[in-house]
Amino acid sequence: MRHSDLKTALTDRAAKVFIGVLFSAVILVALLNLLVPVDSALHVSSYTVTLLGKYLCYALLALALDLVWGFGGILSLGHGAFFALGGYAMGMYLMRQIGDRGVYGNPNLPDFMVFLNWKELPWYWQASDHFGLTLLLVGLAPGLLAFVFGWLAFRSRVTGVYLSIITQALTYALMLAFFRNEFGFGGNNGLTDFKDILGFSLQADSTRVALLIATALALAGAFVLCRWITGSRLGRVTLAVRDGESRARFLGYRTEHYKLWIFTLSAVLAGIAGALYVPQVGIINPGEFSPLNSIELVVWVAVGGRATLYGAVIGAILVNYGKTVFTGVMPEAWLFALGGLFVAVTVFLPQGLVGLASDLLKRKRRTPPTAPQTTNKESPHEPA
Amino acid sequence: MSRPDSLPNAVRDTFRRDQVFSPLRSGVRPVQPGELDARGKYILYMEEITVSFDGFKALNDLTLYIEPGELRCIIGPNGAGKSTMMDVITGKTRPDHGTCYFGQTLDLTRLSETDIATAGIGRKFQKPTVFPEHTALENLELAMAGPKGPWQALLAPITGEQRDWMASTLDTVGLLAERDRPAGALSHGQKQWLEIAMVLMQKPRLLLVDEPIAGMTRQEVERTGELLQSLAGEHSVMVVEHDMEFIRSIANTVTVLHQGSVLAEGRMQDVQNDAKVIEVYLGENVES
Numbered sequence: 061m062r063h064s065d066l067k068t069a070l071t072d073r074a075a076k077v078f079i080g081v082l083f084s085a086v087i088l089v090a091l092l093n094l095l096v097p098v099d100s101a102l103h104v105s106s107y108t109v110t111l112l113g114k115y116l117c118y119a120l121l122a123l124a125l126d127l128v129w130g131f132g133g134i135l136s137l138g139h140g141a142f143f144a145l146g147g148y149a150m151g152m153y154l155m156r157q158i159g160d161r162g163v164y165g166n167p168n169l170p171d172f173m174v175f176l177n178w179k180e181l182p183w184y185w186q187a188s189d190h191f192g193l194t195l196l197l198v199g200l201a202p203g204l205l206a207f208v209f210g211w212l213a214f215r216s217r218v219t220g221v222y223l224s225i226i227t228q229a230l231t232y233a234l235m236l237a238f239f240r241n242e243f244g245f246g247g248n249n250g251l252t253d254f255k256d257i258l259g260f261s262l263q264a265d266s267t268r269v270a271l272l273i274a275t276a277l278a279l280a281g282a283f284v285l286c287r288w289i290t291g292s293r294l295g296r297v298t299l300a301v302r303d304g305e306s307r308a309r310f311l312g313y314r315t316e317h318y319k320l321w322i323f324t325l326s327a328v329l330a331g332i333a334g335a336l337y338v339p340q341v342g343i344i345n346p347g348e349f350s351p352l353n354s355i356e357l358v359v360w361v362a363v364g365g366r367a368t369l370y371g372a373v374i375g376a377i378l379v380n381y382g383k384t385v386f387t388g389v390m391p392e393a394w395l396f397a398l399g400g401l402f403v404a405v406t407v408f409l410p411q412g413l414v415g416l417a418s419d420l421l422k423r424k425r426r427t428p429p430t431a432p433q434t435t436n437k438e439s440p441h442e443p444a
Numbered sequence: 445m446s447r448p449d450s451l452p453n454a455v456r457d458t459f460r461r462d463q464v465f466s467p468l469r470s471g472v473r474p475v476q477p478g479e480l481d482a483r484g485k486y487i488l489y490m491e492e493i494t495v496s497f498d499g500f501k502a503l504n505d506l507t508l509y510i511e512p513g514e515l516r517c518i519i520g521p522n523g524a525g526k527s528t529m530m531d532v533i534t535g536k537t538r539p540d541h542g543t544c545y546f547g548q549t550l551d552l553t554r555l556s557e558t559d560i561a562t563a564g565i566g567r568k569f570q571k572p573t574v575f576p577e578h579t580a581l582e583n584l585e586l587a588m589a590g591p592k593g594p595w596q597a598l599l600a601p602i603t604g605e606q607r608d609w610m611a612s613t614l615d616t617v618g619l620l621a622e623r624d625r626p627a628g629a630l631s632h633g634q635k636q637w638l639e640i641a642m643v644l645m646q647k648p649r650l651l652l653v654d655e656p657i658a659g660m661t662r663q664e665v666e667r668t669g670e671l672l673q674s675l676a677g678e679h680s681v682m683v684v685e686h687d688m689e690f691i692r693s694i695a696n697t698v699t700v701l702h703q704g705s706v707l708a709e710g711r712m713q714d715v716q717n718d719a720k721v722i723e724v725y726l727g728e729n730v731e732s
């Protein structure tokens with residue numbers, strides 16, 4: 061039995077490999093972007109830097125979903141909503157940083173509010189003048205929503221496909237609300253035309269690289285956090301809730317508390333991913349709440365492989381890379397490709413790519429050419 | 445419908461909870477999950493319990509008491525309501541009518557499954573329901589009595605004492621060598637024992653054991669019998685079984701259920717000579 065505390069989670073092999081690979085890639089890209097001259101063949105464009113940053117945000121979002129779906133058995137089809145809420149919280153800060161550089165030049169109000177003839181900043185925009193409060197809001201908005209939603213749903217024992225449907229309804233309802241101008245978040249245009257963050261121009265290469273590194277740090281931190289949690293007794297109880305909720309209840313666990321815990325944490329992680337995403341792509345609009353986004357997210361995790369954490373990260377990066385390439389060639393077919401991918405993975409690779417890889421590895425190990433005595437499937441006995 | 449040696453009907457009536465403890469009855473006082481008060485003569489009081497499924501009465505006016513430390517065997521043909529009775533005790537099924545108390549104060553018809561488990565009622569299900577992906581040891585860890593909240597599960601490490609306790613419980617059921625195997629890979633009999641070990645980790649006062657020997661070899665059956673007998677005394681143990689021979693080898697007091705109510709109750713030799721019981725079990729040889 062592995063009982064991890066935070067230290068062992070930081071130093072175990074999976075974490076080391078994960079962090080090593082992640083930062084090698086990120087630092088390499090950063091150096092090739094900043095230090096290599098633009099006309100060199102080795103130069104990495106700012107577009108690529110931002111693209112990689114975007115992928116890492118998606119990876120963090122996928123990690124969050126894996127925590128609830130892979131480990132908790134809660135198939136949320138609304139996780140895009142938490143991502144978008146974190147994104148809006150950051151977007152509001154970036155809007156306030158524009159100051160009087162907007163089209164209307166109003167120093168006190170964002171453009172869309174001037175356009176709507178609003179006279180003063182609504183109360184829920186007040187925190188967005190401060191970066192610290194914004195960070196708080198990034199976690200608080202999705203966390204609070206997940207907590208209230210989860211409290212109601214898990215307490216009434218809504219599970220399975222019903223839960224999936226209401227999470228989908230949640231994100232849909234939020235999308236409709238954010239589309240409305242009077243809701244106060246820029247309506248269907250959303251928030252955009254950002255200028256700078258903490259005084260640094262968002263157009264500058266150095267800022268883009270810094271955002272990429274910040275995203276990598278967040279992803280690594282979240283990975284270690286999730287390793288710690290899933291390796292602790294909390295993680296084992298969560299798995300037990302996934303595999304036999306009523307049995308776990310008979311063992312004295314308030315299973316709804318565990319689900320709520322993991323669901324809320326996951327929503328906060330998703331919100332952080334959204335907050336890192338918005339300054340890199342430069343816009344947040346209600347389309348981020350689209351139910352389709354949440355479903356795509358599920359496909360990433362399914363493709364990578366559930367309940368492994370790194371599977372989700374690999375799935376998110378691969379599928380999104382595929383999407384970038386694919387939509388460049390024939391954009392209208394992407395949804396079909398995505399659907400086909402999901403069906404194929406569900407039917408042929410229930411454990412995802414990670415499961416496939418570990419199967420292949422096992423098979424290779426199990427049939428060493430000279431060893432004749434490998435009929436036994438495995439020998440799990442280890443001296444205690 | 446009576447307990448011939450220990451409890452004449454008149455005495456039984458005075459022990460009816462609703463007469464002795466009327467001020468404490470549900471509805472008068474909010475029932476809080478809490479400590480077991482086991483000072484009474486019995487640890488479990490089931491009175492006039494009726495459970496219907498779409499009009500079919502799975503339990504029909506069932507009255508049954510269990511003493512502290514007692515090993516009680518429940519027999520009865522398939523569909524007699526044995527599992528349903530355990531469902532009522534563990535809060536999984538709510539009775540349409542009747543009262544069910546654990547100790548003097550805990551109203552089992554109103555407590556949640558979790559509270560009932562915490563209060564000290566452990567159940568081994570008819571089908572083994574161990575967690576297949578967790579190892580044998582992890583299954584015990586899951587079952588272990590103690591703080592059950594998510595924060596404690598994250599932050600409180602397992603102590604050496606708890607480790608020893610898990611190991612010795614695994615040893616009790618003979619599974620120490622399998623501690624690191626996934627429970628799904630254990631044999632059927634081993635799963636049954638693992639599940640008994642899990643129930644023991646909850647430090648229950650009352651152990652409900654539903655058909656423990658199904659699918660076991662002879663030797664395993666024998667060991668199970670010894671195990672259950674060794675558990676009685678410290679715990680009250682309620683065993684549901686079909687197997688007459690097994691019951692005879694372990695039983696003190698036997699309750700026969702039939703069509704949802706008690707057909708007979710008493711020592712095994714009395715019960716198996718009871719004309720009503722023989723009739724119900726016609727075809728099954730009670731004597732041999």
Ligand SMILES: Nc1ncnc2c1ncn2[C@@H]1O[C@H](COP(=O)(O)OP(=O)(O)O)[C@@H](O)[C@H]1O
Nearest residue numbers: 497501502520521522523524525526527528529
């Ligand atoms: N959830 C249920 N819905 C409908 N009928 C049920 C349900 N549970 C049990 N029954 C019926 O109640 C009767 C008693 O079942 P059970 O308690 O499982 O019997 P036993 O354990 O003694 O074999 C059976 O006839 C069974 O079909």
Ligand SMILES: [Mg+2]
Nearest residue numbers: 526527528570
């Ligand atoms: Mg049964």
